[in-house]
Amino acid sequence: MRYKVAPPPRSLVFLERARGAIPLVPGDEADCCRAIQQETDVGDRETAQAYLVFLRALGLVAESDRGYYRTKRDFEPEQAAEAFRRSVFGVDALVDAFADGSLDPDDAFDALREDIPRWERERHADWEVVWRERTENLLEWAVEFGLAEKTAGEYVARRE
Known part of the structure; x- marks a missing residue:
């Protein structure tokens, strides 16, 4: 699956912080977007949603029928770069x-x-x-x- 999302570029530290805002227990999209906004300087829900989908494309967040959740694997920039190339x-x-x-x-x-x-x-x-x-x-x-x-x-x- 290829994702067409390309939110405004930020640092890898930002991605790690945004990912850390997502719970390990699945939560609905609105809650996850709000968490990204609270943990980072993202000001609007639409942009937070773009980062949420981008995190999913990178394999740092997953989605189930109960909502989005943070994957348990560590944030590895090399793996995220490979997922970026493969999935976006x-x-x-x-x-x-x-x-x-x-x-x-x-x-x-x-x-x-x-x-x-x-x-x-x-x-x-x-x-x-x-x-x-x-x-x-x-x-x-x-x-x-x-x-x-x-x-x-x-x-x-x-x-x-």
Whole structure:
């Protein structure tokens, strides 16, 4: 399953704090969003919900029929980075595009453009604005997860 969520980029410390706010015992979405807001500086429920889904995509939070809950495994940045690449829509295409050289945000959007599903294009009045923002967020998350480096407004594959 690929998640299309790409909340505003934050630090790995932020993700760990947001994850820590989620209970081990399943809770409903509203309670989990409120917990994220109380534990972090996220001000609105919509953004908290985006981080909740993002945490799920990273395997740091799971969902059952009773609600969301924190997984018992430790927060490992390398595992989160691999889940980011595997589970978040568009990341693999961006990482593959880095292999061809550096990308600016416009190049990155062009690399994703054809893969964006038609229904996603039709559900937003100006889908390009929405997806350009998501693409920039994905690029910044790729930097945070160590998959890319940013230099002079362009992104390149991280050098080992």
